[in-house]
Amino acid sequence: MPPREDSLDRELAWLHDFTPATRASAEALPSLQGERLLVVCHLDLKMVPYFEALLTAGAEVRACAANPATTRDEVAEHLGSLGVDVPARKDDPAGRHAAHLRAAVAAGPTLLSEMGANASVSTGGRLETVRGGLEATGTGISRLGSLDLAYPVFDWDSVPIKQGLHNRHLVGLMAANTFLNVTGLSLYGRTVLVVGYGPVGRGLADAARSFGAAVEVCDPDPAARLAAAHLGFPTPTLEAGLPRADALFTATGRDGAVSAEALASCKNGVFLANLGHTAGELPVEELRRRVVDMPRPHIERCEVDGKTLYLLAGGAMFNLAAGPGDPYDTFDLVTALMIEATGFLATEGTGYPPGIHPLPKRVWDHAARRYVREG
Ligand SMILES: NC(=O)c1ccc[n+]([C@@H]2O[C@H](COP(=O)([O-])OP(=O)(O)OC[C@H]3O[C@@H](n4cnc5c(N)ncnc54)[C@H](O)[C@@H]3O)[C@@H](O)[C@H]2O)c1
Known part of the structure; x- marks a missing residue:
């Protein structure tokens, strides 16, 4: 076995070979001299090129984990060696995770780049040093909606190229793939209940079906149920679907989507996993009280x-906490989009009025063009 640094360097070199749009966006990134960026994200390998671009453009960069379950220690250590202030380690307990965020906020960031809006929420959206932010998740946008923001935040979750490729297709595909790897079992012949039929749930329903599962969908929104029914998925209520499900995946963006009481209706042997941003979609506390052993990594x-x-991956985002997340070449589009959005934020975005704004089309068009090799 090669030493860990060598294997991380080799893996990064491989990733760089397949991320040309990221490289092009990084080369076009304007100077970030004088900016202090606080990045709250999943600290996995695919994020490294984003940090490299920020540092090359001259920014001072701090990072916190969007979710301690998705942190890779070797990535956090590598980012530290590049000059990013990042104390996070995998599975940091809640107190330590919160302390990292408090310290990063106290350092007075000028720009935020977040997945889940933790820094904005922890300061009520009023952090004086901040001139603007970016938010990458539907959960974060809904949290920001309840704040009286003192600065503009640009929503790049709902940008069609992110919703259309990453959320809609790749999360579900990689989640189904991760199920096979983590359990050593197939989805063939299993009934999979998808709870929440937004883009993420749709991708999972399609992927699970193509892996041989009989898929059912529950969602309180009649339009979502109509879309599912149109593709031939039965659309029971959660109560009606639970007793049939061999595997259940939540993708609602809402804590408490499956209650502790609902567990009584589950079938013997059911697998419970979550794709939503927080581990609160499943009744994790209740399940954790009932753990008898851990037959394989990521399975309680x-x-x-x-x-x-x-319970799979402790109810944390399954595709990231127990799997690799997106393939490198498709995440290239996401990273290019983040870099384009950061350049826009630093040069123009901070001049927008406080509140949530969609990321302008001309900004994400750059990332799309670079990804299809037109720009
Ligand atoms: N795992 C990942 O890599 C990844 C990637 C992107 C987004 N996400 C997260 O996945 C979640 C879903 O994302 P999305 O873009 O599909 O969200 P979305 O808001 O577009 O869709 C969520 C769907 O869930 C439904 N829903 C709400 N409450 C429900 C309940 N109690 N039971 C059943 N359905 C319910 C809504 O009606 C909606 O149709 C979010 O938390 C998002 O942050 C995860």
């Missing part, structure tokens, strides 16, 4: 009312 066997339930 729980006993509930005489039945066995398998």
Whole structure:
């Protein structure tokens, strides 16, 4: 086995070979001299080129974990060696995770780039040093909606090229793939219940079906159920669907989507996983009280009312916490988009009025053009 640094360097070199749009966007990034960027994101390998671009453009950069379950220690250490202030480590307990965020906020960032809006939420959206921010997730945008923001924040989650490729197709595809890797089992012949039929749930429903599962969908929104029914997916209520499900995936963006009481209706042997931003979509606390053992990495066997339930990845974002997330070449578009959005934020975006704004089309067009090799 090569030393870890060598294997990380080799993997990064491989990633760089397949991310030409990121390279082009990084080369076009305006100077960020004088900016202090606080990046709250999933600290996995695919984010490294984003940090490299920020540092090359002259920014001072701090990073916090969007979710301690998705942090890769070797990536955090590598970012530290590049000059990013990043104390996060995998599975940091809640107190330590919160302390990192407090310290990063106290350092007075001028720009925020977030996945989940933790820094804005922790300061009520009123952090005086901040001139503007970026938000990458639907969960973060809905959290920001309840704040009286003192600065503009640009929503790049709902940009069609992110929703259309990453959220709609790749999260589900990689989640289904991760199920096979983590469990060593197929989805063939299993009934999969998808809870939440937004872009993420749609991608999972399609992927699970193509992996041989019988897929059912539950969603309180009749338009979402109509879309699912149009593709031939049964659309039961959660209560009606639970007793049939061999595997359940939440993708709602809402804590409490599956309650502790609902566990009583689960089938013996069901696998429970979450793709939404927080681990609160599943009744993780209740399940964690019932863990009897861990038969494989990322699988906790729980006993509930005489039945066995398998909690996957502790209810954290399954595709990232227990799997690799997106393939490198498709994440190239996401990274290019983040870099284009950051350049826009620093040069023009901070002049927008406080509040949430869609990222302008001309900004994300640059990333799309670079990805299809037109720009
Ligand atoms: N795992 C990943 O890599 C990844 C990537 C992108 C987004 N996300 C996260 O996945 C979640 C979903 O993203 P999206 O873009 O599909 O969101 P979305 O808001 O577009 O769709 C969510 C759907 O869930 C439905 N819903 C709400 N409450 C529900 C409930 N209690 N039961 C069943 N359905 C319910 C809504 O009606 C909606 O149709 C968000 O938390 C988002 O941040 C995860």
